[in-house]
Amino acid sequence: MFRRYADSILQALPANRLLAVDAFRGLAIVAMILVNNPGSWSHVYPPLLHAKWHGWTPTDLIFPFFVFIVGLSISIAVPRQLQAGKSHGELIRQGLIRATKLILLGWLLALFYVNFRDPNFSWVEDRLLSMRIPGVLQRLGLVYFATLLLVLYWQTLGRIILALLLLLGYWALLIFMPYTDEAGNSFTGLLLPGNNLVAWLDHQLFGPAHLYQQTQPFAQDPEGLLSTLPAIASCLSGVLAGQLLCRQALSLAERTRLLLMAGLAGILAAEIWQYWLPLNKALWTSSYVLLSSGYAALVLGLFLWLIDLKGIKRWCAPLVVFGANAIAFFMFAGIAGRILIMIPVGQTTLKGWLFAELFQPVFGSLNGSLAFALCFLAFSYLLMHWMYKKGWFWKV
Template sequence: MLSLYRRYADAILTVLPANRLLALDALRGLTITAMILVNNPGSWSYVYGPLRHAEWHGWTLTDLIFPFFIVIVGMSLQLSLKQQGLTGKFAIIRHAAIRGLKLFALGLLLALFYYNFRDPAYSYIEQKLLTLRWLGVLQRIGVVYFFSVIIVLYCGTRGRIGWLLGLCALYLVGMWYLPYTDSQGAQFSGLLMFGNSFAAWLDHTVLGAGHVYYRSATPFAFDPEGLWSTLPAIASCLTGVLIAQWLQTERSLVAKIRGLLLCGIVAVWLAELWHFSLPINKSLWTPSFVLLSSGYCAIALAACLWLCDVKRWRRWSAPFVVFGANAILFFMLAGFAARALMMLSVGEASLQQWLYRALYQPLFGDYNGSLLFALSFLLLSYLLMHWCYKRGYIFKV
């Protein structure tokens, strides 16, 4: 079995271009794998703590997944600049705008892909189309990518650091000092409460209560991928740009790994200290959360570099290279499949509920059954993504 896996892993890794940064490919694959795993439990009533998001302030391992992806977007952006440098800035911006719009459109498509066949009174127009959630994971990636490209093209290292700090500072000014009022005329400012913050007020006012994720939040409905929190999300992407710049220096690989590890540890330590005055919060994407998640991403990248390029232990990364090579396609197909399992029915239950209750829960129990359902979903997804990879089908936005 071990020799079979070795041959399988070698077949994947030997076809990678010589100039590819395997550690980054592996980290991207690990991140998207974790994202699909936590998004598809057998039952949301039975999910182990680390696989849940924090209820509000604080963080879990799951809270680090999306910002890792944003930081990786920044790294990939910087590492690809040399390849795009000859095409001119206008062409790069045009390409970034098109790519951002495509990602935004794919996010809307995923949001629209649902129909409740079990409810004869269900109205797709009223209950889905007219209450479409405008923002989401792919939409945020598209917006963050576009603005990050512009900053990177027109700013050097100091300018990028300035933008990173400036975006976080602007965010804090809004959250701490800009006043806002509810429908009753009560005025607020400086709050970081669920449904009561400047970011929540802005989402409620601009997007509308019917077009965000937390629609029942009071006094303001809001979105965890909302408008104001996009500012520090761009800052997260810029941390990835700076990490990639560090990797492009002439220092030795060991020195680069040590630098990443040191910066990551310091960033996490400072973020935890900052948490006492500015809570770490993913839904608000607070600057302390930017510092924490970027720090852990730097540590994770250092670990991948050490394993892949120092110790030369590379075969473990092969499955994650497959997932990472088609990360957007993987996310889309997993989203479609998960929604199809909810739409299709077996009696009074959805197909997902029936599979969990009939197969996984009786055999493995509540929590283990829910986790094994997610792992089974991941395994079937891998078979499909491996089929795409072997045939050279890479979905590029």
């Protein structure tokens, strides 16, 4: 039964399409939703949580994978659009609209919450006036537009040089740029939670009320402004991977081999660099860019080998469905997840009640929390499959 279902999905795709790219996009969005929706944040397996500060877990690779895919998509789409006769100005206008939509969708998610259990809750005071300004979609919008401009006006060598300059320049800023707190204390080179150049700048620009973490002496946000610079380098790594995949002069096996080698080289460089600049997702350190981009290239290369070279592909049909509507999936999961914690049930929320009454008694705390996330994914798949069959693809 699954074989027929998978074939119906895969056979509808263009024959010359690299299925691994669609599967990789689906994997990234599935992993993102899985780790964002446990049954209880008090009961989560450590690999499904972000590292507390320095270091990394598999969860820390998910968002940069998505950024990598954005660059990969740009490098494939832009040459086709230019060949179709679109001007640079038209692509820039469309890109600006798309980036603005992503930022506005991110703010919509930030504002979509009402605490019905608290009679003193004020949406204006507690949500609107203290809205988190940075965020995942906001960063994607900024990174996407910046990368689009670089692809339009810079050639391959220039993109490589700029990516390296972004990584080295960001490293130099973190280590050598001084900053001062309100008491007049001066700091240089600190990489502590709430006390680093990234947190200082976000604190000054946005104000502590509009950032994710109320740390001291500076509030901090993992999607802040300064740390978006190395995220552009992450996106450029996806651009370079996309250029490699489009090189028809090389066989697919050769392209796959080069991608795997590049991934291993990035990981090795990151493991060496971390002794001078720690791996840190919240700061999006330059070493972290090399690590996450390296693993992205490695996973994509393995997918190419397994799916497009070996032809073992039926298993990835659900990933294709999820990846085809990645932004719609992200928005649905964000809104549905908020609704579950907004609806009061007794002294808890609907989500708390479902976990405590249905999942925890049957599966236990950790497995019950994971089972809740998997059921959330399964329910989401029904909607994404229905949209896929209808041919409804939500593109921002």
